[in-house]
Amino acid sequence: MIRRRRDCEMKRFLHVLIAVICVPALVPARAAQAAGGRVMLDTGWALQSTAYVRETGETVSTSGFRPVGWYRAKVPSTVLAALVDAKVYDDPYFGTNLRLIPGAAYPPGEVFSNLPMSPDNPFRVAWWYRKEFRLPGEFRDKTVWLHFNGINYRANIWLNGRRIAGTDEVAGAYRIYEFDISEAVRRDGANVLAVEVFPPRVDDLAITFVDWNPT
Numbered sequence: 001m002i003r004r005r006r007d008c009e010m011k012r013f014l015h016v017l018i019a020v021i022c023v024p025a026l027v028p029a030r031a032a033q034a035a036g037g038r039v040m041l042d043t044g045w046a047l048q049s050t051a052y053v054r055e056t057g058e059t060v061s062t063s064g065f066r067p068v069g070w071y072r073a074k075v076p077s078t079v080l081a082a083l084v085d086a087k088v089y090d091d092p093y094f095g096t097n098l099r100l101i102p103g104a105a106y107p108p109g110e111v112f113s114n115l116p117m118s119p120d121n122p123f124r125v126a127w128w129y130r131k132e133f134r135l136p137g138e139f140r141d142k143t144v145w146l147h148f149n150g151i152n153y154r155a156n157i158w159l160n161g162r163r164i165a166g167t168d169e170v171a172g173a174y175r176i177y178e179f180d181i182s183e184a185v186r187r188d189g190a191n192v193l194a195v196e197v198f199p200p201r202v203d204d205l206a207i208t209f210v211d212w213n214p215t
Helices: 002-010 079-085
Strands: 011-016 038-040 045-049 071-073 127-133 143-148 154-159 162-165 177-180 191-198
Touching: 045 079, 071 079, 162 177
Parallel strands: 011 038, 011 143
Antiparallel strands: 045 071, 045 127, 127 191, 143 177, 154 162, 154 191
């Protein structure tokens, strides 16, 4: 029991809150702020559709990649919520704005979560969440864990050009994930985390049954 407690005390967690799951483009990352052995990675993300990104995660998750034209985002947030914040779409809670969003042309009264996404739906493809960060000095020589409070629905997770986990491991709307990234994370210099998030399929148990919350 004592050994386990000591092991737990040695761990340092990077907490990422992605509900559907950066620094603005061309701006270097600032040193992350640690509190209680945790670094909260909830702000400073960049977001873009894979439809406009030809590079793979091996490249997107490196400091040499420049997310020019990407949207600013914070987490937890869905892709749609981030695009509404970026003024790409109007507030879906006002009037009939929700029906004006591409892909929202499903018949009124139908359970849209049980319908396949239309070809013009921009959310039928995966989207990238990308963030640059630095570790505080207290993380040197420590075991570092990457913690997610949720990703909807599947994801490939990359860090510094290395794939940490794939869609065979990361699947489900209500799961918590932790990954030991001690060998992949840089103790000195910038780190780049990239999460390629895939939408749920029609037969997946996701959060789309919450019909009162379009984002």
